[in-house]
Amino acid sequence: MIEPNAESSEKQSPFYLKNELFCKKFEDFISQHDGNSKGKYNAWSYLVYGKIIKPKEWALEYKKSTFTSGNLFLSTKSQSLFVSAIWKTRTNKAFKSDFLIRKKKFTDSILKLVNQSIKKIESHQNYILITNRNSFEIQNLIQVLQPLFITNEIYQITYQKNILTIDLRTEKHYFDIFSKLIELSI
Known part of the structure; x- marks a missing residue:
């Protein structure tokens, strides 16, 4: 069960109401897939976990943290807000080898010259x-997640020891x- 851990003065805040709605939608989605959820939320943050078992077992985690740097001149939204969603499942060798997809770094162009395992993702130039x-299954995964690649909301995708983490x-x-x-079918 997802529960508030807010002070009574926070409960009328529009930020609290927004986080409460987010958590209720999360809890509803998890229960629709015969799963369980737990977590806490308030006006400033939430941390919720869910595990579904239908049609396949997946673990989901959503986190939002708001913090301040103490410096009013440096307090921009991007510096004071952390948001994350992690989707994770165990597979039975769905992919032919381990892989990592992440945003491209400056040094990747140089590394690509000496490391043949670094490949461009043709449809998404910001990622490697x-x-x-490079299997058909990886390409299917990229296709399904394409809207998230376009918005640059993918941080990284790993497949290691039969565990897929997005x-x-x-x-x-x-x-x-x-x-x-x-x-x-992964």
Whole structure:
């Protein structure tokens, strides 16, 4: 169960109401998939976990933290807000080898000259794929997650030791995309 941990004075705040609605939608989605959820929220943050078992077991975590630097001149939204969504599942060798997809760094162009496992993702120039084998299954995953690549909300995707982890930087649920993802045979 997801519960508030807010002071009574916070409960009328529009930020509290927004976080409360976010958490209620999360809890509803998880229960629709025969899952369990837990977590806490207030006007400044939330941390919620969910585990679904239908049609396949997935663990979901959404986090939002608001903090201040103590300096009014440096307090921009991007410096004082952290948002994260992590979707994770265990697979039975759905992908032919381990891989990592992440945003491209300046040094990747140089590393690509000496490391053949670094590949461009043709449709998303801001990201790279690091793998020994670029499989059909990886391309299907990229296709389903395409809207998140376009908005640059994908932080990284890893597949290691039969565990697929999709790490996002977003304040949105994206249940529509997640629903397509769980339909993939991974």
